[in-house]
Amino acid sequence: MQSPFQLLLDLFDEPKDKPVATRPPAAAPALPTGPIERIPGEPLDRLIAPQAFRHPDANRESRIGDALVAYEFRRARRKNIGFSVGPEGLVVSAPRWVPLGEVEQAIRGKARWIVNKLEAARERQQRIEAARVEWKEGATFPFLGEPVILVLDPRHDFRETGGVLNTAADALPGVPRTTLHIGLPHSASPAQIRDAVQAWLMRQAKKLFTDRLNHYAPMLKVEWRKLTLSSAGTLWGTAHSDGSIRLNWRLVHFRLAVIDYVVAHELSHLRVMDHSPRFWETVKSVVPNYPELRGQLKDEALPAW
Numbered sequence: 001m002q003s004p005f006q007l008l009l010d011l012f013d014e015p016k017d018k019p020v021a022t023r024p025p026a027a028a029p030a031l032p033t034g035p036i037e038r039i040p041g042e043p044l045d046r047l048i049a050p051q052a053f054r055h056p057d058a059n060r061e062s063r064i065g066d067a068l069v070a071y072e073f074r075r076a077r078r079k080n081i082g083f084s085v086g087p088e089g090l091v092v093s094a095p096r097w098v099p100l101g102e103v104e105q106a107i108r109g110k111a112r113w114i115v116n117k118l119e120a121a122r123e124r125q126q127r128i129e130a131a132r133v134e135w136k137e138g139a140t141f142p143f144l145g146e147p148v149i150l151v152l153d154p155r156h157d158f159r160e161t162g163g164v165l166n167t168a169a170d171a172l173p174g175v176p177r178t179t180l181h182i183g184l185p186h187s188a189s190p191a192q193i194r195d196a197v198q199a200w201l202m203r204q205a206k207k208l209f210t211d212r213l214n215h216y217a218p219m220l221k222v223e224w225r226k227l228t229l230s231s232a233g234t235l236w237g238t239a240h241s242d243g244s245i246r247l248n249w250r251l252v253h254f255r256l257a258v259i260d261y262v263v264a265h266e267l268s269h270l271r272v273m274d275h276s277p278r279f280w281e282t283v284k285s286v287v288p289n290y291p292e293l294r295g296q297l298k299d300e301a302l303p304a305w
Helices: 100-109 111-130 190-220 249-253 256-268 277-286 290-299
Strands: 006-010 018-020 052-054 060-064 067-075 081-086 089-094 140-143 146-152 164-167 178-182 226-230 235-240 244-248
Touching: 052 089, 060 100, 060 111, 067 111, 081 100, 081 111, 089 100, 089 111, 100 111, 140 190, 140 249, 146 190, 178 190, 190 226, 190 244, 190 249, 190 256, 190 277, 226 235, 235 256, 244 249, 244 256, 249 256, 256 277, 256 290, 277 290
Parallel strands: 052 067, 067 089, 146 178, 226 244
Antiparallel strands: 006 235, 018 081, 060 067, 081 089, 140 146, 164 178, 235 244
């Protein structure tokens, strides 16, 4: 039985494979032997201390502008050369018949794009590491776009709710005013504290996502049938043609407007099962500022779990 059609909302929501058209099989051109030209506008200090990007599974390297890039090279059954830049670095895929010299030429032709993407991926990873939570009393993590301070409260048993969220109306400006009390002793391990907070967040996610799905489904004239929480590392959500929706529970770190964009995005796939202009018009009909929210979804660094 054929499985229902499925649409995915990637963590960065952009194509992972940037194809470059190639010519039919030809003799490999000679690699350039002269000095590599600088990318226009690159700062002079890059010449003194060139950037280096290294994929953990690198099997080839190249000077791209003023950067040394060690990348993973794959031969694949495909019609063109493809580039993918992720947290680990650059991956280049090429048909088996394309000579290495032509691959190098394609890399140089995409130099600006590759370096920009590698820099953005590195900066994002640094922001993620900076946002990493040390799970202990007083730890701070985002919930619906606002910082929440964790309080270990062994005096209470939060078996039903997993925790209690309190808001101090008289908090100082710029100081987190919301606390989450969970029923753990002060001797609890970081793993126990993290798991308790995650369980509480997932409870909130289930209730909130259900509410937002019920809000937007009538507006889009669609019917969803099942909600599943996901912990996927690279996807915010998926939509199936049978009406089932899967949403990443970590979305509760974002403010409500961003969550609404993802919910509307997935529900819109129940009307348009692609990313055509008609699909984006459908999203826009209920979330007019979706490009801004989509950008926040891609740019904001969440705590590393």
